[in-house]
Amino acid sequence: MRKKTVRRTTTRRVKKKSGFLSGSVVKFLVGFALIAVFVTGSYHYRQGILYYLGFKSTVLSKEQEEEKRLSDVRNFQVLVKHKGKAIGIDVSEYQDAIEWLEVDTLEEIYPINFVIIRATVGNDRLDRKFKKNWLGAKENKMIRGAYHYYRPNENSIDQAELFINTVSLQKGDLPPILDIERLPKNQSIARLKVGLRRWLEKVEAHYKVKPIIYTGESYYDDFLKEEFSDYLFWIANYNFYREKIQDDWLFWQFTEKASVPGIEGNVDVNIFNGDLQQLQFITIE
Incomplete structure (x- = not known):
């Protein structure tokens, strides 16, 4: 009997097209959003931040210093908004x-x-x-x-x-x-x-x-x-x-x-x- 010849088919890999939001684009957008939030928050609390940087000089641990800094910034911001009270x-x-x-x-x-x-x-x-x-x-x-x-x-x-x-x-x-x-x-x-x-x-x-x-x-x-x-x-x-x-x-x-x-x-x-x-x-x- 004659042997049947089995032809091997070659599978071609098709490259997937990149989606609209590739990984690099997503990273860029997330980074941009975080910067925008930081800038907006800094501007909103600018008076408190400037006051803190200009006048505060107590010696605290890093954790205490961060907590105190945030508290001072907010406190000053609230007081500024209630002048006359x-x-x-x-x-x-x-x-x-x-x-x-x-x-x-x-x-x-x-x-x-x-x-x-x-x-x-x-x-x-x-x-x-x-x-x-x-x-x-x-x-x-x-x-x-x-x-x-x-x-x-x-x-x-x-x-x-x-x-x-x-x-x-x-x-x-x-x-x-x-x-x-x-x-x-x-x-x-x-x-x-x-x-x-x-x-x-x-x-x-x-x-x-x-x-x-x-x-x-x-x-x-x-x-x-x-x-x-x-x-x-x-x-x-x-x-x-x-x-x-x-x-x-x-x-x-x-x-x-x-x-x-x-x-x-x-x-x-x-x-x-x-x-x-x-x-x-x-x-x-």
Whole structure:
């Protein structure tokens, strides 16, 4: 028999055409986008960056230095956008001993007009530095306020009485302040709100002035904004991208990492939604 001849077929490789976005083009576009973001961010925060580069010279670790740099840049940027507003701080025993006569300006530019001082915690604890801070702020001729740190799982009336027995408000002081940050463990949100209302009403009856409520922005939006709309709010929000106080906030605590003469370590800084004269208007008569 004749052998069949099997012909081998040759497979030709066809080169794939390059897509519109080749690897090099993608890399170029990503790099360009990152540069654009950096340039835009640098321009947006130019005042804060220039201020930082011109005036800051503390010795810190690289990690601390980076964190501090970002904090300083944002803080200065926020302050620039609120020229004319009253600026203040809030303190507690965590600031340790304060040299009150040295507490005068923020970033060597912005006068500190007021201070809010922690007085009591829950139903049984006094802030260890309250008395000294309360007297020191008065000696330094600052507008002062006192706040109570509320514990959701403790009796609200007992907490109100502790604050009343501790804090003697005088003419020129800010109204009493209730600090609520935690959610309850052993009660419902509805019961928490009942307790908050009882504290507020008892304190108002004693001082003859409506208290202010301090809380975080999320807590405010989720639990308090609607049912406690008859109260004024002091809101905490440290978000790097928030730069303006909202119209319905009385105070805005915009940072917990500021440096103030006379105080070691970081300090919370607050902006009042008005000027110094308007701040004086809401104090106790």
